[in-house]
Amino acid sequence: MATQTRQTDPLDSDMLGPIQTETMTLNMGPQHPSTHGVLRVVLELDGETVLSCKPVIGYLHTGIEKNMEEKTYNKALPMTDRMDYLAPMSNNLGFVLAVEKLLDMEVPRRCKYLRVLLAEMTRLNSHLVWLGTHALDLGAMTVFLYCFREREQLLKIFEKVSGVRMMTSYFRVGGVAREPYPEFYEDCRAFLEPFSDRVDEYEELLTNNPIYLRRAEGVCAMTAEQAYALGITGPLLRACGVAYDIRKNEPYSGYEEFDFEVPVGERGDILDRYLVRVAEMRESRRIAMQALEGMPEGPLMADNPKVVPPPKEQLAHDMEALIHHFKIFTEGYSVPEGEVYQAIESPRGELGFYMISDGSPDPYKVKVRAPSFANLHALGEITRGGLMGDVVAAIGSIDIVLGEIDR
Numbered sequence: 001m002a003t004q005t006r007q008t009d010p011l012d013s014d015m016l017g018p019i020q021t022e023t024m025t026l027n028m029g030p031q032h033p034s035t036h037g038v039l040r041v042v043l044e045l046d047g048e049t050v051l052s053c054k055p056v057i058g059y060l061h062t063g064i065e066k067n068m069e070e071k072t073y074n075k076a077l078p079m080t081d082r083m084d085y086l087a088p089m090s091n092n093l094g095f096v097l098a099v100e101k102l103l104d105m106e107v108p109r110r111c112k113y114l115r116v117l118l119a120e121m122t123r124l125n126s127h128l129v130w131l132g133t134h135a136l137d138l139g140a141m142t143v144f145l146y147c148f149r150e151r152e153q154l155l156k157i158f159e160k161v162s163g164v165r166m167m168t169s170y171f172r173v174g175g176v177a178r179e180p181y182p183e184f185y186e187d188c189r190a191f192l193e194p195f196s197d198r199v200d201e202y203e204e205l206l207t208n209n210p211i212y213l214r215r216a217e218g219v220c221a222m223t224a225e226q227a228y229a230l231g232i233t234g235p236l237l238r239a240c241g242v243a244y245d246i247r248k249n250e251p252y253s254g255y256e257e258f259d260f261e262v263p264v265g266e267r268g269d270i271l272d273r274y275l276v277r278v279a280e281m282r283e284s285r286r287i288a289m290q291a292l293e294g295m296p297e298g299p300l301m302a303d304n305p306k307v308v309p310p311p312k313e314q315l316a317h318d319m320e321a322l323i324h325h326f327k328i329f330t331e332g333y334s335v336p337e338g339e340v341y342q343a344i345e346s347p348r349g350e351l352g353f354y355m356i357s358d359g360s361p362d363p364y365k366v367k368v369r370a371p372s373f374a375n376l377h378a379l380g381e382i383t384r385g386g387l388m389g390d391v392v393a394a395i396g397s398i399d400i401v402l403g404e405i406d407r
Contacts, residue, residue, distance in 0.1 A: 040056040041055055048389070057376070060405075064079050074172070074332060075332070076095070077095055085167070089118050093344055096171050097344065098342035098355050108300060108301070109254065109296045110297065121154055124154060125154045127280060129148075132144035134396040135147075137392050140205065147202070174302040178312070185292060189292060192288055196282060213271065216271040217271045219393065220269060220397065222381060224268070226381055230378055234347070235277050235349070236378060240265065241268070306333050336357060336359060340355050370404040373404065
């Protein structure tokens with residue numbers, strides 16, 4: 001903690017002399033329970049008023065992008081899970097769509113529907129963590145317990161379909177890792193059908209709660225112009241009244257076949273960010289139910305033997321299939337020369353993968369447009385002139401994941 005002195009103009013009275021005031025520079029973090037990761041925030045305060053708020057990143061740097069350039073495309077895929085560990089299947093989807101675009105590969109319609117179903121359930125998982133932790137930051141513990149009750153159901157489904165609870169790596173170039181387990185669709189339906197009632201419970205606890213409203217309504221607001229200038233996307237931008245959602249504006253993976261609305265706010269404050277995400281959970285349930293009820297028949301994997309491994313049931317009795325499987329996962333496959341940018345709508349906003357291929361089995365260049373990185377820069381704008389007590393609420397309302405900021 002440091003202090004610095006500011007001088008004002010002298011008073012008319014020679015006896016009093018100039019008035020001196022002090023501002024305080026305060027470090028919040030990098031180990032702080034309400035920074036949602038290893039984030040350091042440098043605050044300059046005039047009493048309780050925030051004069052400036054500067055996020056300092058880099059404490060979690062992993063070098064994921066550079067490491068991906070040293071691996072084959074299949075081996076680079078699991079690294080995407082580690083960026084946004086609350087939405088791993090969203091990261092998988094952005095990566096595989098970019099590689100499939102380089103390969104000029106079309107996946108079967110059933111695969112697209114399954115990817116949409118799991119991507120929207122991943123969005124629900126991420127928003128549940130956000131809502132629970134944001135409420136906990138402001139002292140509402142019950143919402144946290146309710147949200148994690150539903151999240152646990154989702155993680156059990158993810159574990160049964162992929163083998164792990166969080167770092168799923170289930171989407172693959174050309175399709176998915178394997179057929180879903182036999183009860184998968186029944187489990188999804190058992191979760192999704194009553195989920196609207198669960199969201200009603202969250203809203204009963206928060207939406208008209210006078211204590212929450214005093215902490216959120218009109219606090220840390222941002223205009224659409226400020227959001228545009230900072231490159232902000234996702235719920236933060238939509239809370240400012242801008243109906244921009246890549247699933248609608250630039251559909252991918254079959255999203256053009258689904259009927260859903262894009263929720264927007266009016267004031268761009270913490271309350272609108274909360275309301276937009278709650279409405280998005282209802283819309284994600286709506287999309288997932290459409291995918292579940294309209295799931296097409298047919299294969300899950302593209303017909304491309306150079307990229308897609310043979311079915312695992314062949315490996316025990318077919319030597320040629322075993323050799324083919326071995327070569328794909330050890331040597332990889334060559335991708336035609338070219339460059340591509342593929343963006344998807346992650347729970348936090350525009351997640352983009354820019355790739356350059358030199359024709360080898362390893363990507364020449366990988367650059368990720370991470371929404372948390374851009375969105376974090378709103379912190380200085382929305383807290384300036386506000387109170388120190390609102391900084392925690394502001395950080396929570398942005399919904400950052402340090403893994404994709406420091407990648």
